């Protein structure tokens with residue numbers, strides 16, 4: 163049996179999956195809900211009885227806006243200006259992430275607002291260091 167120190171962390175497994183386009187989460191065996199990004203226990207009921215699962219990558223964009231200069235972290239300066247939003251995953255969790263397929267302009271954001279909630283699909287955005295979770299808007 164591996165000690166805790168020998169087990170790859172949930173965060174490491176998350177980023178390793180993300181680099182391969184796999185979106186890892188955990189599902190609680192007590193309440194059945196998903197936690198994303200994955201942690202060691204259920205964020206809903208606190209149970210440690212969780213199992214690793216892969217998410218579909220499908221979701222719905224609920225809200226989108228653009229960053230305000232400067233970027234929130236130097237690693238995002240190369241991709242600024244960018245759009246980010248709140249996405250409800252098909253499996254339930256709501257995440258904040260970069261949104262692809264829309265320009266960070268008032269006109270494009272206005273058209274997106276007029277469309278209402280839109281379907282999106284997860285992608286891993288390559289960066290110089292760790293990949294970043296992003297969601298692309300469907301046409």
Ligand SMILES: [Zn+2]
Pocket residue numbers: 190191192193194195204205206207208209
């Ligand atoms: Zn739970």
